Amino acid sequence: xxxxxxxxxxxxxxxxxxxxxxxxxxxxxxxxxxxxxxxxxxxxxxxxxxxxxxxxxxxxxxxxxxxxxxxxxxxxxxxxxxxxxxxxxxxxxxxxxxxxxxxxxxxxxxxxxxxxxxxxxxxxxxxxxxxxxxxxxxxxxxxxxxxxxxxxxxxxxxxxxxxxxxxxxxxxxxxxxxxxxxxxxxxxxxxxxxxxxxxxxxxxxxxxxxxxxxxxxxxxxxxxxxxxxxxxxxxxxxxxxxxxxxxxxxxxxxxxxxxxxxxxxxxxxxxxxxxxxxxxxxxxxxxxxxxxxxxxxxxxxxxxxxxxxxxxxxxxxxxxxxxxxxxxxxxxxxxxxxxxxxxxxxxxxxxxxxxxxxxxxxxxx
Amino acid sequence: xxxxxxxxxxxxxxxxxxxxxxxxxxxxxxxxxxxxxxxxxxxxxxxxxxxxxxxxxxxxxxxxxxxxxxxxxxxxxxxxxxxxxxxxxxxxxxxxxxxxxxxxxxxxxxxxxxxxxxxxxxxxxxxxxxxxxxxxxxxxxxxxxxxxxxxxxxxxxxxxxxxxxxxxxxxxxxxxxxxxxxxxxxxxxxxxxxxxxxxxxxxxxxxxxxxxxxxxxxxxxxxxxxxxxxxxxxxxxxxxxxxxxxxxxxxxxxxxxxxxxxxxxxxxxxxxxxxxxxxxxxxxxxxxxxxxxxxxxxxxxxxxxxxxxxxxxxxxxxxxxxxxxxxx
Numbered sequence: 159x160x161x162x163x164x165x166x167x168x169x170x171x172x173x174x175x176x177x178x179x180x181x182x183x184x185x186x187x188x189x190x191x192x193x194x195x196x197x198x199x200x201x202x203x204x205x206x207x208x209x210x211x212x213x214x215x216x217x218x219x220x221x222x223x224x225x226x227x228x229x230x231x232x233x234x235x236x237x238x239x240x241x242x243x244x245x246x247x248x249x250x251x252x253x254x255x256x257x258x259x260x261x262x263x264x265x266x267x268x269x270x271x272x273x274x275x276x277x278x279x280x281x282x283x284x285x286x287x288x289x290x291x292x293x294x295x296x297x298x299x300x301x302x303x304x305x306x307x308x309x310x311x312x313x314x315x316x317x318x319x320x321x322x323x324x325x326x327x328x329x330x331x332x333x334x335x336x337x338x339x340x341x342x343x344x345x346x347x348x349x350x351x352x353x354x355x356x357x358x359x360x361x362x363x364x365x366x367x368x369x370x371x372x373x374x375x376x377x378x379x380x381x382x383x384x385x386x387x388x389x390x391x392x393x394x395x396x397x398x399x400x401x402x403x404x405x406x407x408x409x410x411x412x413x414x415x416x417x418x419x420x421x422x423x424x425x426x427x428x429x430x431x432x433x434x435x436x437x438x439x440x441x442x443x444x445x446x447x448x449x450x451x452x453x454x455x456x457x458x459x460x461x462x463x464x465x466x467x468x469x470x471x472x473x474x475x476x477x478x479x480x481x482x483x484x485x486x487x488x489x490x491x492x493x494x495x496x497x498x499x500x501x502x503x504x505x506x507x508x509x510x511x512x513x514x515x516x517x518x519x520x521x522x523x
Numbered sequence: 524x525x526x527x528x529x530x531x532x533x534x535x536x537x538x539x540x541x542x543x544x545x546x547x548x549x550x551x552x553x554x555x556x557x558x559x560x561x562x563x564x565x566x567x568x569x570x571x572x573x574x575x576x577x578x579x580x581x582x583x584x585x586x587x588x589x590x591x592x593x594x595x596x597x598x599x600x601x602x603x604x605x606x607x608x609x610x611x612x613x614x615x616x617x618x619x620x621x622x623x624x625x626x627x628x629x630x631x632x633x634x635x636x637x638x639x640x641x642x643x644x645x646x647x648x649x650x651x652x653x654x655x656x657x658x659x660x661x662x663x664x665x666x667x668x669x670x671x672x673x674x675x676x677x678x679x680x681x682x683x684x685x686x687x688x689x690x691x692x693x694x695x696x697x698x699x700x701x702x703x704x705x706x707x708x709x710x711x712x713x714x715x716x717x718x719x720x721x722x723x724x725x726x727x728x729x730x731x732x733x734x735x736x737x738x739x740x741x742x743x744x745x746x747x748x749x750x751x752x753x754x755x756x757x758x759x760x761x762x763x764x765x766x767x768x769x770x771x772x773x774x775x776x777x778x779x780x781x782x783x784x785x786x787x788x789x790x791x792x793x794x795x796x797x798x799x800x801x802x803x804x805x806x807x808x809x810x811x812x813x814x815x816x817x818x819x820x821x822x823x824x825x826x827x828x829x830x831x832x833x834x835x836x837x838x839x840x841x842x843x844x845x846x847x848x849x850x851x
Contacts, residue, residue, distance in 0.1 A: 212741050233747035245738035249760035258756070259746035306746075 160223035160313040160346060162186040162209065167218035167228075169204050169370075178204045180370040181218065189344045191337065192375075193361035195351055197393070201370035202350045203318055209348060210239050210316050222313060238307035239316040243323065244299050246291040246306075252278075253287040256305045277308045280339070297328050304336070308343070315340070315347040321356065333360060354394050358382070366390050384512075388519040391438045391512055397468060397487045400444070403436045403516050411435045414473040416453045418506065424513045427522050434516035441468060441489040443510035446496075452505035455486055457498055467492045474501055589822035598818055608823040618824070620799050621807040622831075624709065628784075628803060629777030631713035632720075637769055639717070640724035641762075645754060647725065648732045658729070661722030673715055673786035677702075680711045680787075702788055705800040712801055715783045720776070724769050731765040732758060767843055774835050778828055781805030804828050 164184040170177045179201040186192045194202040207213035209220055211232035219228040227235045238259070246255050256277060257270045265273075278284045281301045291299055300320060307315055320336070321329045337360045340347050351357055357364045358378040365375040366389070374386040385391035391399045402418070404411040406429035410419040418437055420428075428435045455471035469488040488504060490496065513522045589608055593601025612618050643661065647654055664672065679686045680701040688698040701711045735758065743753045759766075780803045784795055794810040795802020802810070804824060812821030 210741075210745060212744070232745045237745065239742070239745050241738050241742060243736070243738055245736065245742035247739065247742075247757065247760070249763070258743075258748075262747045262752060306742075310746075 161188050161221075162314055162346060162348065163221045164205070164209070165219045165221065167205075167208060167220055168216050169201075169208055169213055170216045177201075177216075177370050179208065182370075182372055184365060184372065184375060186346060186348065189346055191340050191347045191349065191360060191362045193349045193351060193357040193364045194367060195354055195357035195364055195393075196367035196373075198352060199369075200367040202352075202367050204370075205367070206239075206316050206318055206348060206350045209314070210237060211235050236313045237316055238310045238312040238314075239318065240303045240307050240320040242319040244291075244303040244320075246299060246302055248291055251288050251290055252283060252294070252302050252305075255291070255302055256309045259306070259310050273309050273311075274305075277305045280308065281305050296324055297332065300324060300332060304339070308339075311345075313346065315345050315349075317347065317349045319351055320349075321351070322353075329356075336360065355396060358394065364394075366393060368393075384521070384523075385438075386521050388436055388438070388514050391514070391521075395440060397441050399438045399440050399512070400486045401436055401438045402486075403434055406433055406435045411437050413437075413453060418453065418511070419508075420511060420513055424522050428513045428515045431515055431517035436514040436516045436519070438512040438514065439506045439510055441487040443507045444486070444488045444504050445507065446488075446490065446494075447503040447505040449503055452503045453486070455502050455504055457496055457500045457502060458485075460496060460498055462492060464492060466490065467494060467496075469496055469502070471502065471504075585822045585825055588819055589826050591819045592817075593819045594816040595812060595818045596816070601819060604819070608819050609827075612820070612823050612827060617799065617802070617807060618804075618827070621795070621802045621804045624795070624799075624801055625778060625780060625803045625805075628709045628713055628716070628780060628801070629774065631709055632716035632780075633770070633773045633777055635713075636717040636721050637724055637766070637773065640721050640769070641728055641766075643721065643725040644728035644732055645758065647729050658726065661725055663722070664719045665723040667719070669719070669782040670786055672719060673783050674789070676711070676715045676718075677787050677789045681789075702796065703800075705798075708787070708796060708801040712780075712783050712787055715787070716777075716780065720773065724773070727769055728762060728765060731762050735761045763846075764843075767839060771836055771839050774839075775832050778832050778835070779805055781809070785809070804831075 162184075163186065164182045167179060167182045168177045169179040182201075182205055184192075194205055196202045204213055208215050209222075211227070211230060211234075215228050219226055221227065222235060222237070247258065250258065253271075253274050256274045260270045260273060274287070275284070278287055281304060283298070283301055283305055286294060286298060286302075291302065294302065300323070303320065317336075321332055324332060333356060349360060358381070361378060363375055363377055364381055366373040366381065368389050374381060374390045376384075381390060381394050385394060385399075388401060392401055402411070402413050404413045404418070406412075406420075406425050407417055409422075410417040410425065420435065420437060425435060454474040456474045457469050457471050459470040461468040461470065467490050469490060471486050471488060473486070486504065488502075496502065514520060515522055588598065588601075590603060590605060591601035592604045592608070647657055647661070651657065680688075682688065682698065682700045682702065685701070687701075692698055699707050701707045739757050739761075740753055743757050748756060784801050784803050784806055785791060785793065787793070787801065788796070793806075794814060795806040804827070808821045808824040808828070811824060812818045
């Protein structure tokens with residue numbers, strides 16, 4: 159078990175226009191479950207592979223524990239990795255797959271068998287030890303890949319989208335199992351996913367990346383409540399946060415014909431660069447107001463989920479102007495009686511509005 | 524087989540009434556499908572007609588000839604001798620000499636050839652500058668005619684002015700009379716065969732290697748496997764079916780080895796050296812049929828070669844099947 163730290167670590171692929179990972183600074187505590195999340199091509203997998211030693215570090219350094227491993231080969235890093243496609247050795251049985259690293263490390267047959275059996279017990283794999291990967295289901299293969307990592311008892315677990323090949327139901331189930339297992343073993347874990355729900359539910363902390371640059375690294379709650387910039391605000395949360403950009407006017411931000419109230423000092427600072435302000439509010443922070451109050455919108459789609467309903471609306475007084483029409487999502491009670499095409503007025507909860515500088519995209523408090 | 528019948532039985536126990544009902548309409552449907560697919564037979568017919576005319580008929584005809592004592596000029600006539608040709612063959616010291624030579628040349632050629640092919644394929648699998656060039660070059664010996672290549676090699680292995688002997692003498696070793704010795708002549712022929720087929724096999728291995736997912740190597744690397752261990756524990760097991768295939772193909776080629784030893788002496792009329800030191804089964808057959816005009820004997824030898832190949836391929840298939848069963 160160990161801490162992990164990225165220190166200004168960059169990876170620049172030959173002939174690439176910009177670095178795949180750009181001066182990443184990240185401190186991961188001992189025993190922490192850190193999730194790297196971001197859209198495809200954001201550099202999250204590259205960061206993980208740099209930590210694994212499968213990808214070169216062009217500048218900066220990576221430290222595991224108190225050892226600088228920047229130039230060490232993977233086998234000297236004491237890490238174990240779970241791959242997206244599991245990468246199980248097809249010609250080896252489950253037992254051989256899980257024990258392969260131990261065998262290479264020169265660990266005796268008896269101890270190997272004991273350790274494999276222990277891991278198999280944790281993962282419910284005991285009945286399958288003699289099988290080969292092709293005779294296993296997707297979920298079982300995933301568990302073997304986990305088992306292969308556990309058996310080694312490494313300092314750090316690296317997981318590269320380990321759930322993306324499972325069906326939706328199994329994914330949710332395995333998600334909680336992995337999180338529980340990690341808490342139990344207490345091994346520092348770095349987990350890569352593109353799924354923000356996975357990130358939010360599993361991670362002690364979540365690092366959001368975009369275009370190779372770290373946007374924010376914080377606890378799931380903080381990410382949700384205080385996103386550092388417009389990208390994080392839009393990326394975390396499902397459905398996404400409503401984001402509207404408008405001119406700063408007296409008392410708030412002009413959205414269509416209405417004014418969205420924003421506290422004065424926040425407004426002044428956010429509008430400092432070009433007079434425009436981006437405001438964000440989550441679907442659950444929106445209330446239906448009386449006629450004539452707040453933002454007038456037209457309901458386009460009503461999504462019934464049973465426990466609640468989502469209204470997908472567009473600004474009523476900017477019908478055809480693509481640039482200014484913003485889709486606003488509203489959460490309501492499941493049986494509110496709102497129908498498609500209806501006109502509504504929305505108001506936002508005071509204090510639930512996130513304010514961003516429209517130029518720099520940064521949060522303004 | 525056992526698994527399949529087991530599940531059928533279980534299904535029948537679980538649901539007795541529908542099981543027979545399901546099988547009885549299936550049979551007529553199958554027959555109807557066969558007649559409906561008449562055009563399918565028409566489409567595959569051209570191949571089978573050519574196959575029948577140029578493979579199956581000569582094959583059966585050879586079997587017929589092998590049961591007669593007859594000569595090349597009187598191929599349809601001759602006297603029926605039954606299996607006597609086969610008995611003679613099995614008692615002939617020439618046959619056993621040729622069989623032994625075929626086996627030793629086969630081993631001398633196939634083993635280094637496949638090992639080198641594996642190594643070359645591994646090297647070519649790395650990102651090399653100009654690897655397309657190297658890959659093309661590798662296939663060139665295969666594209667060269669046996670006659671041309673063998674003539675060049677017989678010059679190289681020449682006793683008096685051969686390049687190899689010149690080189691041996693240059694480093695202070697004794698010149699070798701390659702053609703006269705048993706081991707030396709067989710080694711020389713094996714070298715020609717190896718030269719010709721290594722690239723071909725390397726390309727087959729390379730194609731198979733490229734279908735091995737890169738993640739497996741990364742996983743092995745993280746598990747702490749060196750490059751050599753990765754080759755041993757990831758590459759070789761993944762190539763197993765391909766290796767089996769190349770062994771079968773090379774073995775068939777080795778049993779039928781003919782052109783290289785025929786042309787090795789340089790004049791193209793040898794029957795395998797002065798004392799038959801490199802007479803292969805192919806050369807023996809040629810000698811029987813076309814030098815001694817005993818075409819019946821030659822046909823017998825041809826069939827014996829076929830049987831040998833059949834046994835080797837059969838053994839390979841059994842090994843493959845056993846391994847597959849062990850895998851399950």
